[in-house]
Amino acid sequence: MSDTGPAIETSIEAETDTARGDSGGVDQQTAETVLSARDLEVFYGDERALKPVNAEITEKKVTAIIGPSGCGKSTFLRSINRMNDMIDVCRVTGELRFKGKNVYDEDVDPVALRRKVGMVFQKPNPFPKSIYDNVAYGLKIQGKDGDRDAQVEEALRRAALWDEVKAKLDASGLDLSGGQQQRLCIARAIAPDPEVILMDEPASALDPVATAQIEDLIEELSRDYTVVIVTHNMQQAARISDRTMVFLTGGELAAFDDTQAIFENPKSQRVEDYITGKFG
Amino acid sequence: MSGTDLTRSATGVGGRTDSLVRYVFFACAALSVLTTVGIIVVLLEGSVEFFRTVSVFEFLTGTEWSPLIEPVSYGVLPLVWGTLVITVGSALIALPVGTATAIYLSEYANPGVRSVVKPILEVLAGIPTIVYGFFALSFITPQLQRVLPWEVGTFNAAAGAIVVGVMIIPMVSSLSEDAMHAVPDELREGAYGLGATRYEVSTDVVLPAAVSGILASYVLALSRAIGETMAVTLAAGMAPQFTTSPLEPIQTMTAYMVQIGISDVSVGSIGYQSLFAVGLTLFVMTFSMNVASIWIRSRYREEYR
Ligand SMILES: Nc1ncnc2c1ncn2[C@@H]1O[C@H](COP(=O)(O)OP(=O)(O)O)[C@@H](O)[C@H]1O
Ligand SMILES: [Mg+2]
Numbered sequence: 001m002s003d004t005g006p007a008i009e010t011s012i013e014a015e016t017d018t019a020r021g022d023s024g025g026v027d028q029q030t031a032e033t034v035l036s037a038r039d040l041e042v043f044y045g046d047e048r049a050l051k052p053v054n055a056e057i058t059e060k061k062v063t064a065i066i067g068p069s070g071c072g073k074s075t076f077l078r079s080i081n082r083m084n085d086m087i088d089v090c091r092v093t094g095e096l097r098f099k100g101k102n103v104y105d106e107d108v109d110p111v112a113l114r115r116k117v118g119m120v121f122q123k124p125n126p127f128p129k130s131i132y133d134n135v136a137y138g139l140k141i142q143g144k145d146g147d148r149d150a151q152v153e154e155a156l157r158r159a160a161l162w163d164e165v166k167a168k169l170d171a172s173g174l175d176l177s178g179g180q181q182q183r184l185c186i187a188r189a190i191a192p193d194p195e196v197i198l199m200d201e202p203a204s205a206l207d208p209v210a211t212a213q214i215e216d217l218i219e220e221l222s223r224d225y226t227v228v229i230v231t232h233n234m235q236q237a238a239r240i241s242d243r244t245m246v247f248l249t250g251g252e253l254a255a256f257d258d259t260q261a262i263f264e265n266p267k268s269q270r271v272e273d274y275i276t277g278k279f280g
Numbered sequence: 281m282s283g284t285d286l287t288r289s290a291t292g293v294g295g296r297t298d299s300l301v302r303y304v305f306f307a308c309a310a311l312s313v314l315t316t317v318g319i320i321v322v323l324l325e326g327s328v329e330f331f332r333t334v335s336v337f338e339f340l341t342g343t344e345w346s347p348l349i350e351p352v353s354y355g356v357l358p359l360v361w362g363t364l365v366i367t368v369g370s371a372l373i374a375l376p377v378g379t380a381t382a383i384y385l386s387e388y389a390n391p392g393v394r395s396v397v398k399p400i401l402e403v404l405a406g407i408p409t410i411v412y413g414f415f416a417l418s419f420i421t422p423q424l425q426r427v428l429p430w431e432v433g434t435f436n437a438a439a440g441a442i443v444v445g446v447m448i449i450p451m452v453s454s455l456s457e458d459a460m461h462a463v464p465d466e467l468r469e470g471a472y473g474l475g476a477t478r479y480e481v482s483t484d485v486v487l488p489a490a491v492s493g494i495l496a497s498y499v500l501a502l503s504r505a506i507g508e509t510m511a512v513t514l515a516a517g518m519a520p521q522f523t524t525s526p527l528e529p530i531q532t533m534t535a536y537m538v539q540i541g542i543s544d545v546s547v548g549s550i551g552y553q554s555l556f557a558v559g560l561t562l563f564v565m566t567f568s569m570n571v572a573s574i575w576i577r578s579r580y581r582e583e584y585r
Contacts, residue, residue, distance in 0.1 A: 081473065083472065083473065112475070114472065114473055114475040115474070115475030118473065119469075119473035121470065123466055125464075125469065127470065127488075128467075137474060188474065189473070192474065
């Protein structure tokens with residue numbers, strides 16, 4: 001687990017520490033589980049988008065989320081870093097624990113949470129700023145000290161973008177190609193060194209070459225980060241993930257297992273039907 | 281060969297009506313262009329007459345404006361100064377308050393609040409300016425006189441600047457809010473996802489992305505302040521003078537034009553002609569502001585896709 005920098009003083013951190021000391025609060029919590037959902041339900045108004053989800057997401061692994069469109073993949077992903085807070089009608093019940101601490105507790109500041117759980121979106125969304133400033137932005141607002149230039153370079157290298165942009169760090173992030181923009185967004189997300197990276201169909205807007213680059217990158221990232229990635233592409237899930245969650249229509253988590261087991265030996269008929277393309 | 285007949289006469293569509301409509305629309309568009317041209321021509325003609333008597337140099341550099349009282353003097357600078365005081369003073373109020381209002385409406389207020397406040401702002405923008413002027417005279421100035429330890433004139437620049445500032449706040453806030461509202465949510469999410477606070481998202485991401493629209497709203501508001509007439513005439517008075525005290529009366533270019541307009545100077549007299557020279561000066565100033573606004577829009581166009 002990456003060491004948490006000194007600048008991060010969040011209620012999550014404090015609570016996690018006390019939770020560690022008080023073993024009662026972290027029962028079933030193995031050393032490797034970073035995220036665990038317990039009866040997590042999400043509603044949009046009266047509409048339930050997620051049926052109670054129970055799942056444990058393992059550290060430094062790639063967990064893929066697959067399922068037909070509208071089944072709640074994004075909803076689940078966005079409930080992890082509380083991006084759902086932004087939607088007025090959205091309501092969450094149950095628990096989502098990040099390192100033992102329920103992120104929906106009263107005392108949790110979503111801003112602090114999001115500094116530990118980075119996110120990459122479906123459509124590349126670089127800021128209308130220079131490439132350098134895009135990557136440095138998270139470092140700046142999170143008050144990370146250290147050699148800013150070196151940190152930016154490091155993030156761009158990890159995102160496999162450095163060689164392409166090192167000569168034009170002052171150019172606008174919007175001047176890059178779609179694939180480059182998405183890698184820039186990945187660099188932006190990893191620069192402040194979060195612990196978890198959430199990706200919502202990060203390659204769906206990209207061509208095959210750019211997609212392959214992103215896939216390679218994701219495997220690389222899982223050495224240092226816990227990656228949770230939504231994809232509508234089952235081959236992609238099979239290629240890059242260690243574990244796979246299958247959501248089915250109605251927001252039901254129908255299966256969650258090692259990726260190999262999901263694809264080679266699905267335990268339920270409905271999951272098998274989905275994976276073999278009988279529906280969805 | 282009996283192909284389908286696609287000529288106009290066969291289908292009964294388009295034809296004469298269509299081209300007639302086209303001419304009507306063209307005439308309407310031409311009307312506003314012709315009006316603009318007409319105004320410029322009239323201003324230029326009158327000004328040429330005026331500059332037969334008074335040199336352009338004297339007009340532009342003279343520091344004494346005394347067109348009706350002997351010894352007459354036609355230095356436009358005191359009027360320009362009056363206009364600048366009002367413009368800068370009102371900008372000091374309207375730009376920060378208007379921008380903050382826009383940020384609040386776009387980034388903080390929930391949709392319910394926005395749907396109430398925005399229309400109210402737009403109503404404020406529609407109040408006749410003479411009402412604002414009356415408000416300055418009957419409320420702002422008495423309040424200034426009550427609160428400030430110094431002597432405050434019945435007509436004073438401060439009241440004029442304040443009331444014009446209040447008047448153009450809706451213009452700044454409404455147009456800026458439109459620009460901020462148009463910033464795609466994906467950009468906000470990108471910043472929120474990095475752990476940015478609402479304030480950081482507003483100032484670091486939304487404001488820069490909306491900068492062209494915001495600056496354009498500033499320029500339009502300033503150009504409105506420069507051209508504002510009734511409110512300043514009523515609030516700030518008709519005393520053309522260089523004064524650094526905002527508590528004394530001044531006269532703006534527009535207020536002078538009102539004064540001459542309602543006075544009994546005879547058509548063709550030098551006093552009458554000065555109206556055109558001052559009007560032309562005013563026109564040049566607001567016209568440059570509008571050109572600046574267009575330039576800003578094109579300069580900062582692609583802040584996001
Ligand atoms: N902002 C929202 N407001 C209301 N309903 C929403 C909103 N976002 C998603 N939903 C609904 O929640 C369900 C799950 O959506 P989503 O999580 O986006 O699915 P997926 O990412 O799997 O395609 C859908 O039925 C969708 O209509
Ligand atoms: Mg989705």
